[in-house]
Amino acid sequence: MADTKAAEMKLKVVREPSLMTGAVPTHNWWDVEAIFKPGNYCYPAKKSIAEYHGKNLPGLFGEPRDWEVESDDWKLPENWKEIIINGIKERLDKFRSLRIFMDCCVRCGACADKCHFFLGTGDPKNMPVLRAELFRSVYRNDFTLAGKILGEIAGARPMTFKVLKEWFMYFYQCTECRRCSVFCPYGIDTAEVTMMGRELLHLVGVNTNWILEPAANSNRTGNHLGLQPHTFKENAEFLLDDIEEATGVRLQNLNFNRKGAEVLFVIPSADVFADPGIFTFMGYILLFEHIGLDYTISTYSSEGGNFGLFTNNQLMKKLNGKMYAEAKRLGVKWILGGECGHMWRVVHQYMGTMNGPPDFLETPRSPITGTVFENAASTKMVHISEFTADLIKNNRLKIDKSRNDHRVVTYHDSCNTARGMGLMEEPRYILNSVCNNYYEMPENTIREKTFCCGSGTGLNTGEIMDLRMRAGLPRANAVKYVAERHGVNMLSCVCAIDRATLLTLNTYWNPEVAVCGVSELVGNALIMEGEKKRETDLRAEPLAGMEG
Amino acid sequence: MRVLKALIAVVALILVALVVAQVPGGQSLLGIVLPYLAFAIFLGGFIYKVVEWARSPVPFRIPTTCGQENSLPWIKQNKLDCPSTKAGVVGRMALEILLFRSLFRNTRASIHDGPKLAYGSNKWLWLFALLFHYSFLVIVLRHMRLFTDPVASFILPLEFIDGFLEVGATTIYQSSFILLAAVTFLFLRRLVRPYLRYISLPADYFPLLLIFAIGLSGILMRHVFRTDVVTVKELAVGLATFSPSINGEIGVIFFVHIFLVSVLMAYFPFSKLMHLGGIFMSPTRNMANNNRMVHHVNPWNDPKIKPHTYAAYEDEFREFMVDAGLPVEKELPAAAPEEKVPAAEETTDK
Numbered sequence: 001m002a003d004t005k006a007a008e009m010k011l012k013v014v015r016e017p018s019l020m021t022g023a024v025p026t027h028n029w030w031d032v033e034a035i036f037k038p039g040n041y042c043y044p045a046k047k048s049i050a051e052y053h054g055k056n057l058p059g060l061f062g063e064p065r066d067w068e069v070e071s072d073d074w075k076l077p078e079n080w081k082e083i084i085i086n087g088i089k090e091r092l093d094k095f096r097s098l099r100i101f102m103d104c105c106v107r108c109g110a111c112a113d114k115c116h117f118f119l120g121t122g123d124p125k126n127m128p129v130l131r132a133e134l135f136r137s138v139y140r141n142d143f144t145l146a147g148k149i150l151g152e153i154a155g156a157r158p159m160t161f162k163v164l165k166e167w168f169m170y171f172y173q174c175t176e177c178r179r180c181s182v183f184c185p186y187g188i189d190t191a192e193v194t195m196m197g198r199e200l201l202h203l204v205g206v207n208t209n210w211i212l213e214p215a216a217n218s219n220r221t222g223n224h225l226g227l228q229p230h231t232f233k234e235n236a237e238f239l240l241d242d243i244e245e246a247t248g249v250r251l252q253n254l255n256f257n258r259k260g261a262e263v264l265f266v267i268p269s270a271d272v273f274a275d276p277g278i279f280t281f282m283g284y285i286l287l288f289e290h291i292g293l294d295y296t297i298s299t300y301s302s303e304g305g306n307f308g309l310f311t312n313n314q315l316m317k318k319l320n321g322k323m324y325a326e327a328k329r330l331g332v333k334w335i336l337g338g339e340c341g342h343m344w345r346v347v348h349q350y351m352g353t354m355n356g357p358p359d360f361l362e363t364p365r366s367p368i369t370g371t372v373f374e375n376a377a378s379t380k381m382v383h384i385s386e387f388t389a390d391l392i393k394n395n396r397l398k399i400d401k402s403r404n405d406h407r408v409v410t411y412h413d414s415c416n417t418a419r420g421m422g423l424m425e426e427p428r429y430i431l432n433s434v435c436n437n438y439y440e441m442p443e444n445t446i447r448e449k450t451f452c453c454g455s456g457t458g459l460n461t462g463e464i465m466d467l468r469m470r471a472g473l474p475r476a477n478a479v480k481y482v483a484e485r486h487g488v489n490m491l492s493c494v495c496a497i498d499r500a501t502l503l504t505l506n507t508y509w510n511p512e513v514a515v516c517g518v519s520e521l522v523g524n525a526l527i528m529e530g531e532k533k534r535e536t537d538l539r540a541e542p543l544a545g546m547e548g
Numbered sequence: 549m550r551v552l553k554a555l556i557a558v559v560a561l562i563l564v565a566l567v568v569a570q571v572p573g574g575q576s577l578l579g580i581v582l583p584y585l586a587f588a589i590f591l592g593g594f595i596y597k598v599v600e601w602a603r604s605p606v607p608f609r610i611p612t613t614c615g616q617e618n619s620l621p622w623i624k625q626n627k628l629d630c631p632s633t634k635a636g637v638v639g640r641m642a643l644e645i646l647l648f649r650s651l652f653r654n655t656r657a658s659i660h661d662g663p664k665l666a667y668g669s670n671k672w673l674w675l676f677a678l679l680f681h682y683s684f685l686v687i688v689l690r691h692m693r694l695f696t697d698p699v700a701s702f703i704l705p706l707e708f709i710d711g712f713l714e715v716g717a718t719t720i721y722q723s724s725f726i727l728l729a730a731v732t733f734l735f736l737r738r739l740v741r742p743y744l745r746y747i748s749l750p751a752d753y754f755p756l757l758l759i760f761a762i763g764l765s766g767i768l769m770r771h772v773f774r775t776d777v778v779t780v781k782e783l784a785v786g787l788a789t790f791s792p793s794i795n796g797e798i799g800v801i802f803f804v805h806i807f808l809v810s811v812l813m814a815y816f817p818f819s820k821l822m823h824l825g826g827i828f829m830s831p832t833r834n835m836a837n838n839n840r841m842v843h844h845v846n847p848w849n850d851p852k853i854k855p856h857t858y859a860a861y862e863d864e865f866r867e868f869m870v871d872a873g874l875p876v877e878k879e880l881p882a883a884a885p886e887e888k889v890p891a892a893e894e895t896t897d898k
Contacts, residue, residue: 014659056856108651108677181612220856220861322856349609352840353609425619
């Protein structure tokens, strides 16, 4: 749990002098040093883990070593500056986005107060414009005429250890959520800048364990938790008991690594591992049983979430490649994806390009409704919300909405599905079809303007809990608003990181509000064949009217 | 002070023009040589920059989706904020470039006891940015009357609309004053709002002050220190037809004006003013969100990067898989191998 108690934090975020609370900084930003102390940084990767990645993708993860963030000696390679500058050059030549985002910012400030990290910390360098200036200042120094001639007057500064420390601090206080990019008049996307910054940091071996270890697990065991195949299967099957207890029905169709299934279903692995993801998983498999879907789940490709996305595009590609490889091996027709934000950013915006086109698959067609998902004609992967919404629209589900009457529900748009995909109406349509009590959070905090949970892109680690609670404040505050106004007691979402982090966030800021996946509420509402009289929901909590 | 550096630069430029205009040959330098040079730098630099951008590929399709995507036919797509077709992208870009769509979304956040975060509407920047850019455009177009003989046909109606507030003998063009007002707003905004002052560089103040000085010198020339318009027109047409000459007294203020304009042109390609070109090429805005529909090619996609294979995975876990009843590709060998669970670091994909 966080070091600072919520009661104290409530005062701090409002009263502590910061740019957010009206205090004016006294030093130029480039004169303010990044100082690491316990609680404001993520632990570096273990040497063995860095070695593992270095062997798989040579040259991209720097020199494996043990190092300490608070020390002034990060044991960097002698030519680390050269590596960074060459790395920038390479990326400028590979990414038009980077070139344009380096050159075009006018510092209009429209992005400044759009970042959840800035709103929660008031730290000026968490304004997206300054976060990017940390990078841009080095770019100007080495790659622009004005910077070379005018130096500091043109806003240029050479790469130094001081700058490197700032990069490590602030590229890991950004969740690449893209909210700032919605408001930028040129569409400058800080996510791109942060991604490049992190790629460069990895080149010189500056990294975090909470990202690299799950990434190593994903590569080896198929999922970030490191669940080996038998454990993954056992965990999932264990949930069949819970389902039977709640519904009286023993599901028959759950299966793994089965060749010849019509659909490969890929989930974020946390959905078979931890509360409340497991209830979402129960929702998925209840739904599939309800409609008789011919599906299989793979233990080899048992992770939707892509931790490579938080490191560099090469590792992202490598981890993502499993989905198509497994679809091909099993001979499925198309792929269905569960509720996972980062997975969908990668599936929607990167997968086809990196590892496609998958000519061995067919354009996804719902075997139940016959609907052809033309919007997935190339990538061949459909989101569970698209799939479920289509089923409901075609009246293929027997639903008893009242089974969610004990919930007053709101919906949190995951950054990735909202701003990196455009999936906004499908989950809302589902929620309105399976719940009687649904309320939206304020307009400036949902859909494309949604606030990040505060812990995305590999930041949901315990050692930075205070920071996470601050960064999640804008989201938590919007939840609080509907909790007080409408009695909302359930925050639904379609993202596994959300399910983990919003739970922590709500426990801290809004203890009365629980967190669930959309599919959990679907599962609650489904009238299963041969079911018993339902008294509890999938969490074994009493339904409305069944209390006591 | 960063604003002071910019101010000193602009004042110095004005002084340079004032002095050079008085020395022999100085007027030809300011009125003929430098404008040509500056225009060449502007054109060359602009093209160089755009070509430099264009040479870097767009490896991934990364539009920022600001509305509902194209999905099931009965779900209403937001075709302008989340376009999936070329026509939609043209619409999105037109809104962005002509009406500053994204800036129109702007809000202002504040934190209050509770804690309570509030997001108020904040359209001032959008309004003044629009006023600034459109008045600038009108002024540039109006100036084309000087370079064309006979005057290009589109200019007269433009002038008529711009100058409908006719006061006395000289037409007053609103665009000039709107420009000054907008620049003043944008400048003061940087000074007054603490976070803007904090992020502003000399390179942010300089163009504002420079454009203010250009506008002011233009207004002074027109309404205070009357300049010989006939001679100016002769010079301008001469510049446009590559036969420039200065035939008479024009007045020093004109040379200040044209020198500052030259500086602005030459400065343009090396500065943030290149957002004029960049806005057309920003990948988060000018790409259709048809990611899963149409294959996008990354020219440097590395086919050598392959996933950890299923075969290697099964080799490592076969025993457990068989025990757990998971199907396997290769059955266990008759004599069970020594039980071994390698740690992550012991297996690699090489």
